[in-house]
Amino acid sequence: MKLKYVSTLVVSCFIAFSAVANNAPNFDDEDLKVAAQLRDKALDSSLDYDIVESLTTEVGPRMAGTPGDAAAVKWGVAKLEELGFDKVWTEPVTFPTWKRGVESAEVLSPYPQPLVITALGFSVATPEGGLSAEIIEFEDLEALKAAPADAAKGKIVFIKNRMERARDGSGYGPAVAARGQGASEAAKKGAVGILIRSIGTDSHRMAHTGVMRYEEGITKIPAAALSAPDADLLENMIRRGKPVTVKMTIGAKNGEEYTSHNVIGEITGSEKPEEYVIIGAHLDSWDLGTGALDDGAGIGITVAAAKLILDLPERPKRSIRVIMFANEEQGLIGGKAYAEAHKDDIKNIITAAESDFGAGKIWRIDSKVKPEAIPAVKQMADVMAPLGISYGNNNAGGGPDLIPLRGKGISVFSLRQDGTDYFDYHHTPNDTLDKVDPESLKQNTAAYVIFAYLSAQMNGDFGTGFNQK
Template identity: 55%
Template sequence: MLNLKKTALTGILTLAFSVPAPLLQAQSLTDGDTANIMALKKTALQSNLAYEIDESLTTEVGPRLVGTPGDAQGITWAVAKMKQLGFDKVWTEEVQHVTWTRGVAEARIIAPYPQKMVAIALGGSTGTPEDGLKAEVVEFKDFAALEAAPEGSLEGKIAYVSFRMERKINGAGYGPAVKARGAGPSMAASKGAVAYVMRSVGTDNNRLGHTGGTNYKDGITRIPAAALSNPDADLLSRTISRGKPVEIFLKLTAERKDDVPVITANVIGEITGSEKPEEIVVMAAHLDSWDVGTGAVDDGIGVSVTLAAAHHIANLPERPKRTIRVILFAAEEVGLVGVKHYMKDHENEIAQHVIGAEWDFGVGLIYEMVPGVGPAALNHIRELAHLLAPLGVSLSPKNDAKGQSDLSLLGKAGMPAVNFSPDGMKYFDYHHTDNDTLDKVDPEALKQNTAVFTIFSYFAAQSGIDFRK
């Protein structure tokens, strides 16, 4: 977790409380609205609620892989928590996915220098034969090199992509690295490979593998796929660099059953608008997690921030004009499955989704807001940015946000969005690993995160701005 310097955080909190209200007033808001925002900010910055929610989720439920008992328990927990926190309406919407179990993973170098390696199956991977498999390994520096390999050149071999992810505050290193996870197994199989291994998509040096979903192409043999810990990827690359043939052993007991459906659910709660209840401001996160760690960061932080923000607004004497809807999506980790169901269930209501924001990245303070609104609405976004500036949040010069993760589908369908950028320097140290646990969550950063989401959602719900224009 990002260790925040007390002096820096104290400065942010002092500035947040001390800026005179007249300087923060937005033209779209009344004096009373601005006073509410100041009160909400103070409450969020002083409240431990978001951390308490994450603690509850990770202690009482834990990991929430689709189709597991934890997934079902998470849904029950979320419904009860929303009701406890004062949501006016709470309901679930069924989501269907396929059955997949992780099993165990075993990997080692057999020759020329026998060594144990730590590996983890990629989400959705098939298993190896019962006794595992042995084959020579061929290294590729990145996905493009694998893609360029001649047809048939990997016949009977194991493909290995050794590309290392770069650490970036905004997570920009993820995109270049994750392609090898999603498309790598099918690409390797198309060249004749019998299995696929890759360096974990992560920035840590722990001897832990990073899981994450993979996608098999139709018409191509599905081969076993695993990620090596960063230290073991280094080890394998060093061994290959000696110039001798390298043989590895891989055993995965993962099992995939596309013909056996599992049922999960999106969990939705609303703070009903007082004047325009049909107009919806969305805050979102995903409720599911991988089966490693406890999902405290990915996406326990998002669950906690959105629930706490809605609760603070629900405690105001009057509801905002528009409805605030918190959506905890199911099955995000396995391919945005929950939001795809949501799009079908609400296809005639997308025009009523006036704006949305999702949390699904980062472990530190939010430092920037990226809008994705109509040109006329940009002036109002600047008003919102003025309210957020005392919290250390700057306004990006870009105006191309579509929403993070799940909400990106709604953004592409026309819903305006804002993306909040938190410090993600250490996020991919924990992402999709056994290290995704509550101790990585910074309670003080969580207060600022919650204050930002609270101000955003109240501003959007109360101001009546048409963010599409």
């Protein structure tokens, strides 16, 4: 036995002893041992990858409200039943839909060339025959907001902000505001359309889609994202000092209201079945790729982790629910529906974590728990240590679909993945199975099985009532 491991074990035992002495949440030695065994089994299993392969091959793109969405729900129910979950059910989620249609763009003058674009989710269409106008360039959304009221009158706004690459994905938030708010801000300045540099970190000639929203009472103008090389091309043309005229054609339209479903599988607890731990991911994807990273990987990780626990000789003390959330991409609709449907059951949710950041290896675990539970979280992190994971802080977000539940006060965990290259593929045609690394997927599953099992077994609880927005 290595000295480092012995030291870790001694520290872990000391934490456990101190926790018991102070009546704080803790784990039995046997539960820590089982968690380590589950971790090692996860590293030897390929079930997680098999699940992602099944979803991307048998269903593929599954944008909310499409036939792919319906097929994904059927697939999810069948997969959970095939794996032997104690209970499998669906809960309805209703929302407005949007259809992409034709999309194209080209520079008309001074240097005619084609451009690669993709419409942003819920964009309106251009007039029949397309929209042609001069381009006006802005550094970022703030520069657009600061411009005079008629600065873009009759023009197509081009926002050229670049997303910064980061392991934790922290460059996404500052950049994505241009996608979400750009169209309405451009319309306020008199624009007839908007193009943004794709919110991504790649240099491939493909555009990144994603949802946007129109501000109430503001004229709706067509909105699209440019591939990074085409954004560079526009910048180069504009730099030459001549007016640049672009034609964009978008055939998008709103569809009918649609009802999809959250898909839920449960391992029913043996001692406190009414209390449960949530692990999950979102089942929908955008329509350009096959949704392997966003969020097929999360489905594979969480379902495979639960299956390892399901195969134990005895059920855990508390229940574990795997939730495949509907329509995360267009506004966390499934997460909101689940929080509303279970608002009177919040105190029975022990904790939750969502996998929605691709398939990169987990490097840190963060919590949002009551202070006296932090030593127990550090025990959990000790079991994850051989995976290269360490404890971070007590300010976790939990994942996008958990935001509504988090707002109602549940404790949450964030298992932080390495997202250095995640936004190279995010919301693009290149989000496909070949981007998923099986070994990294196993490491994720190993971490999630530790989290889910120990949370279901712990003595005490992580607390509720945080009301973190």
